[in-house]
Amino acid sequence: MIKLEDLGKLQAFSCGNKKLDHFFHKELIHEVNIYGIKEKMIDTDEGLPYKVVDKKTGDIIAVYSLAASGIFFEQTNHMQTIPALKIDVFAVDERYQKMHMDVESQEEENPDEHRYLSDSIMCDVISRCVKISQEYATIRYIILYADKKAKRFYERNLFNPFLEFMKKERRAEIAKNDPMYMELDV
Numbered sequence: 288m289i290k291l292e293d294l295g296k297l298q299a300f301s302c303g304n305k306k307l308d309h310f311f312h313k314e315l316i317h318e319v320n321i322y323g324i325k326e327k328m329i330d331t332d333e334g335l336p337y338k339v340v341d342k343k344t345g346d347i348i349a350v351y352s353l354a355a356s357g358i359f360f361e362q363t364n365h366m367q368t369i370p371a372l373k374i375d376v377f378a379v380d381e382r383y384q385k386m387h388m389d390v391e392s393q394e395e396e397n398p399d400e401h402r403y404l405s406d407s408i409m410c411d412v413i414s415r416c417v418k419i420s421q422e423y424a425t426i427r428y429i430i431l432y433a434d435k436k437a438k439r440f441y442e443r444n445l446f447n448p449f450l451e452f453m454k455k456e457r458r459a460e461i462a463k464n465d466p467m468y469m470e471l472d473v
Contacts, residue, residue, distance in 0.1 A: 289336040291316060291327050293347065296338075300347045302378035304434070311350060311378070334375040337415075339408050341383075348383045349408045352376040353416065358428050358468060359454040371428040371468070372416045379405045399443070409444045413469070420471050427471060432456070432464035441467050 289297075294316045301308050315336060318325050329336065334354030338347050356373035359366065383404050387393040392402040413429065420426035432455075433441045446467040449455060455466045 374431040432461040
């Protein structure tokens with residue numbers, strides 16, 4: 288998980304998305320004034336923040352957050368909320384985004400056959416979600432709101448666009464993003 292002492296490492300992190308980078312650099316760990324005393328706090332409004340660290344350099348490779356959520360199903364006269372876990376933030380440092388997992392992936396001509404470090408990180412995130420669904424909470428879906436530029440990445444990692452009866456959250460921050468889901472075998 289992200290800790291207060293990660294502030295310096297977060298300053299060196301850049302995923303290439305200005306809004307997300309601003310969030311990581313200025314808002315994720317921020318100062319608050321509590322009874323006249325300045326304290327640093329971690330913003331958990333976007334979910335519980337996690338980090339992936341390069342074991343050799345200590346650099347933060349990726350940041351993601353998980354939050355309890357649900358998918359709103361609406362059909363005719365029936366509406367139901369199905370429990371889900373939301374990947375609210377998923378960002379990989381630009382230096383690691385196109386890093387291939389092996390030589391075969393790098394030499395593969397078909398880009399759909401490439402295997403990147405970011406895919407492996409997403410696999411670990413999905414594994415964490417599965418573990419949560421098996422041990423801690425009833426979760427049937429993993430959901431996220433994909434930036435248009437990242438949609439193919441999520442499709443490659445087995446996320447699907449919401450079906451017509453699945454309703455999207457109404458938040459300005461995600462209005463232009465594509466809602467996607469993965470159903471878990473529970």
